[in-house]
Amino acid sequence: MNAVLQYTVQGLAAGSFYALAALGLAVIFGVLGVVNFAHGAFYMLGAVAAAVLLDTVGMSLWLALIVVPLLMLVFGMLVERLLVQWLLPLDPLYNLLLTFGLTLLLVDLVKRRYGVSGLPYERPEALSGRVQLGGVGLPVYQLFVIGVALLVCLGVWLLMTRTRVGMIVRAATERPELAGALGINVGRWVTPVFGFGVALAGLAGVLAAPFRAITAEMGSDFIIILFAVVVIGGLGSIVGAVVGGFLVGLVEAFGQAYAPTFAQVLIFVLMAVVVLARPAGLFGREEATA
Amino acid sequence: MLEIENLSAWYGEAQALRDATLSVAEGEVVTLVGRNGAGKTTLVRCLMGLHKHLTGSIRLDGREITSLPAHKRARAGLGWVQDDRGIFANLSVEENLLLPPKVSDSAWTLEQVYDAFPALGSRRRAGGTTLSGGEQQMLAVARVLRTGARLLLLDEPSEGLAPVIVAQIGDIVRTAKQSGIGVLLIEQNVRFAATVADRHYLLAQGRLVESLDNDEFVERQDELLEHLGI
Numbered sequence: 001m002n003a004v005l006q007y008t009v010q011g012l013a014a015g016s017f018y019a020l021a022a023l024g025l026a027v028i029f030g031v032l033g034v035v036n037f038a039h040g041a042f043y044m045l046g047a048v049a050a051a052v053l054l055d056t057v058g059m060s061l062w063l064a065l066i067v068v069p070l071l072m073l074v075f076g077m078l079v080e081r082l083l084v085q086w087l088l089p090l091d092p093l094y095n096l097l098l099t100f101g102l103t104l105l106l107v108d109l110v111k112r113r114y115g116v117s118g119l120p121y122e123r124p125e126a127l128s129g130r131v132q133l134g135g136v137g138l139p140v141y142q143l144f145v146i147g148v149a150l151l152v153c154l155g156v157w158l159l160m161t162r163t164r165v166g167m168i169v170r171a172a173t174e175r176p177e178l179a180g181a182l183g184i185n186v187g188r189w190v191t192p193v194f195g196f197g198v199a200l201a202g203l204a205g206v207l208a209a210p211f212r213a214i215t216a217e218m219g220s221d222f223i224i225i226l227f228a229v230v231v232i233g234g235l236g237s238i239v240g241a242v243v244g245g246f247l248v249g250l251v252e253a254f255g256q257a258y259a260p261t262f263a264q265v266l267i268f269v270l271m272a273v274v275v276l277a278r279p280a281g282l283f284g285r286e287e288a289t290a
Numbered sequence: 291m292l293e294i295e296n297l298s299a300w301y302g303e304a305q306a307l308r309d310a311t312l313s314v315a316e317g318e319v320v321t322l323v324g325r326n327g328a329g330k331t332t333l334v335r336c337l338m339g340l341h342k343h344l345t346g347s348i349r350l351d352g353r354e355i356t357s358l359p360a361h362k363r364a365r366a367g368l369g370w371v372q373d374d375r376g377i378f379a380n381l382s383v384e385e386n387l388l389l390p391p392k393v394s395d396s397a398w399t400l401e402q403v404y405d406a407f408p409a410l411g412s413r414r415r416a417g418g419t420t421l422s423g424g425e426q427q428m429l430a431v432a433r434v435l436r437t438g439a440r441l442l443l444l445d446e447p448s449e450g451l452a453p454v455i456v457a458q459i460g461d462i463v464r465t466a467k468q469s470g471i472g473v474l475l476i477e478q479n480v481r482f483a484a485t486v487a488d489r490h491y492l493l494a495q496g497r498l499v500e501s502l503d504n505d506e507f508v509e510r511q512d513e514l515l516e517h518l519g520i
Contacts, residue, residue, distance in 0.1 A: 170380040174379060175378065181363075183364030285379070
């Protein structure tokens with residue numbers, strides 16, 4: 001029982017990174033139709049930025065949680081303006097290739113500057129250690145990660161369902177051409193939405209900094225799992241991204257605990273089962289035949 | 291109010307519209323009748339800025355809109371009701387109504403919409419596509435009335451609907467007409483067209499072959515039905 005609670009928290013913490021990043025992937029895919037292969041690299045950049053800012057200017061994790069996503073927002077908007085937007089009228093495959101190329105570039109640039117051995121990140125005192133819950137000592141940092149992720153997911157959900165911007169994003173995701181013909185300037189939202197998605201990947205990276213090894217390659221495995229998450233949740237679905245993220249985190253944690261050799265495989269078995277039962281994913285809509 | 295001059299449009303090498311010239315005046319209801327493949331959909335897409343491969347000119351209230359992007363045409367006063375109604379499943383009934391921006395002072399308020407369409411008011415929180423087909427059609431029409439669009443572009447509004455609903459749509463069209471809104475009605479339902487329209491254009495193989503006033507239209511109804519193959 002104690003072990004189960006421990007693995008659950010561990011799984012939800014791992015799932016928090018997936019959920020946050022997948023949320024970004026989902027909004028970008030929804031509005032731009034772009035499968036952003038560079039999302040893993042943006043996650044890595046978030047972690048690297050947090051580590052570098054701590055090392056050079058002594059920026060605390062608390063501040064980094066706000067500053068780094070803002071920097072990534074700007075960086076994402078630049079990437080969209082300078083690169084992605086030129087390929088939007090073409091087959092989506094071109095942007096998949098572009099963002100794949102961008103990934104290779106960013107990873108190598110980080111390697112060149114900071115090496116391959118990884119950057120250190122010291123966890124803040126307040127978030128270290130364990131807290132006793134139900135007779136089990138649970139790592140404070142894991143609980144903190146879960147809390148932040150849930151808060152951000154709730155915020156995004158409110159933004160999407162309670163605001164005019166969210167309404168426009170939902171309409172543009174569903175039928176961009178019709179939204180345009182009703183007077184919505186869909187193009188205006190493309191750059192901020194891309195930046196927002198990148199910022200979420202960056203936020204996941206900052207949260208991962210004190211928890212995972214910060215290396216140039218940390219995004220490579222991450223993006224593969226992330227694709228499994230969005231396929232399971234349903235490509236372009238906001239709720240699906242979050243549920244899929246936490247689900248995959250749990251499968252990973254329990255897999256590592258009880259069947260370590262199969263831990264990674266289990267995620268893809270889950271993906272295959274979901275796709276067989278529901279090709280559009282758990283929360284995806286079947287392609288409209290309009 | 292709406293003036294289309296020498297509009298031609300192509301899909302690759304194939305010409306879908308040839309030198310179409312037509313106009314709709316303020317408070318006038320004009321129908322465009324033609325069988326499937328005659329070019330009606332192409333004309334609508336050209337008007338809304340969704341089909342770019344064209345020559346000719348489109349003016350709204352004297353303003354050239356031929357090269358404007360779709361969202362600016364909507365803001366200039368074109369209110370499009372799609373043939374599939376174009377209701378967003380991810381938006382509630384009320385959100386569907388509030389999505390398009392207001393374009394003129396003659397815009398209906400939400401209260402006016404719910405007064406005129408009680409079924410929409412009672413389901414305002416429901417998902418847009420959970421409404422029945424007839425209610426969705428009402429929603430699509432109400433949505434453009436709420437923007438205060440100057441010209442309504444109604445694409446097959448009576449298709450697949452019960453006679454009582456079709457009659458209701460006829461009432462809305464007449465109300466709109468009385469308030470000075472121009473209506474371009476794309477219709478295959480000749481009988482319905484005759485009950486609401488002032489003038490009619492007959493479209494065949496991408497050409498406007500005839501322009502009739504409503505009396506002539508009613509007189510030649512049988513001949514037209516045969517031509518349309520209905």
